[in-house]
Amino acid sequence: MSDLLLAILPVFLLAGLVKGVIGLGLPTVAMGLLGALMPPAEAAALLIVPSAVTNIWQMLAGGRLIALGRRLWPMLAGICLGTWAGSGLLARDPTGHAATALGAALIVYALAGLAAPRLHLGPRTEAWAGLPIGALTGLITAATGVFVIPAVPFLQAIGLEKEELVQALGLSFTISTAALALGLARDGVFGFDIAGASLIALAPALAGMWLGQWIRLRVSAQTFRRCFFLGLTALGGYLVLRGVL
Template sequence: MTEALLVAMLAFLLGGVLKGAIGAGTPVVVIPIMSIYFDVPFAVAVFALPALVSNLWQGWSYRHNLSDRGFVLRLVLAAGVGAALGTVLLAALPARALSIVVALLALFYVGFRMAKPDWSLNYGIARRLAAPAGLLAGILQGAAGISAPISVTYLHAIQLPRERFIPTISALFAAMAVVQLPSLIGVGIMSWQILWISLLACVPLFLGMPIGAALVRRVGARAFDRTIMVLLLVIAVMLLFEAA
């Protein structure tokens, strides 16, 4: 158990590095790594509090760059509804099925990013898709702890500059976490023990964020992104192997 917890803290450190570098992607690293040692509901529950705290902090830091608030409001409200629905699925689905879902989501995310690195979406169309995109992202986040195949891909396709991308996606993740925390308590997944572990996980996450910000300035966003893609590919294969 001690080894598993140390691995979980390392996962949060790596997730913090990624978040500090690109402003998102923490659950894509944390949830698959933790799911190898624990089940998906445990991993999702542990991630909920660090997700809320880190995204509130990062969103507040970049709040002055948040524009088109009507678009952001539709996105986050729909995501909150989706997170509640997803949490119900998390409590109902078998652990093995959830592990496979997490692995497939990670593989899809890697495959799409590699196949369509420059895929873009017209901003006018993107605004009209805000509510359904937010709803689907929330359902994925609630049910599997990973919304990146929808949330990150959708917002990245709009080609927002980094200073606008970060507060927008931070608001999205914070909205999902606000709903997710009480929902996890309501369905009986969140316990006091998990909550303490979740609180402890905030430490390596916040330690990793400034490291990521420094690394991306040194090695460049593209090289950093490719390293994360390789890591995710290995983790996804390991998860599929464990679930087989």
């Protein structure tokens, strides 16, 4: 366990730093790096506490939580249903397909971030699209431990203001983390030992967030974001190649 902690502490420091600079990316970076060191199910379990605490913090920062909950409840319900429907995909994966799927998800997310497409969904489309978007996000969460696709592009496309978007991301990620934690606990992955390690990982994650916020005030976030997505593309490609070779 001591060797494991030495390996994961810098991972969560880096992941927290990324979240502090661009507002998201902690589970994505952590899953990508830890997926190269351990089974994806264990990596997903390790990120539960740092992800939950940082996302609750982000979710509560602002005065629009109730209004956002009313607006986004179909997507949030879909996330829960999709995650629970796919529960066990990470835990029962002796072939390593989950790591390959994780790599593919990272590449898709990174390429979408680099392209920065200007999508827009009207109220009518938003009303019916929320549930299937959430369900698909939940299934991808259950299979890979990454809960940004396609929820993040959807939230970016429905016309939220900047601060509303940040709070909506925190709300979406909090629900995804809770649903994933319940699924992993049911599958016997998120036990006391891994929960303790996850709690220890909270400290470097918070330190990384603080450092990232400090950096965000001094460098171009757009430049850092571009480097971040390029790095994720390379990391995802490595995981895919490792899984198919």
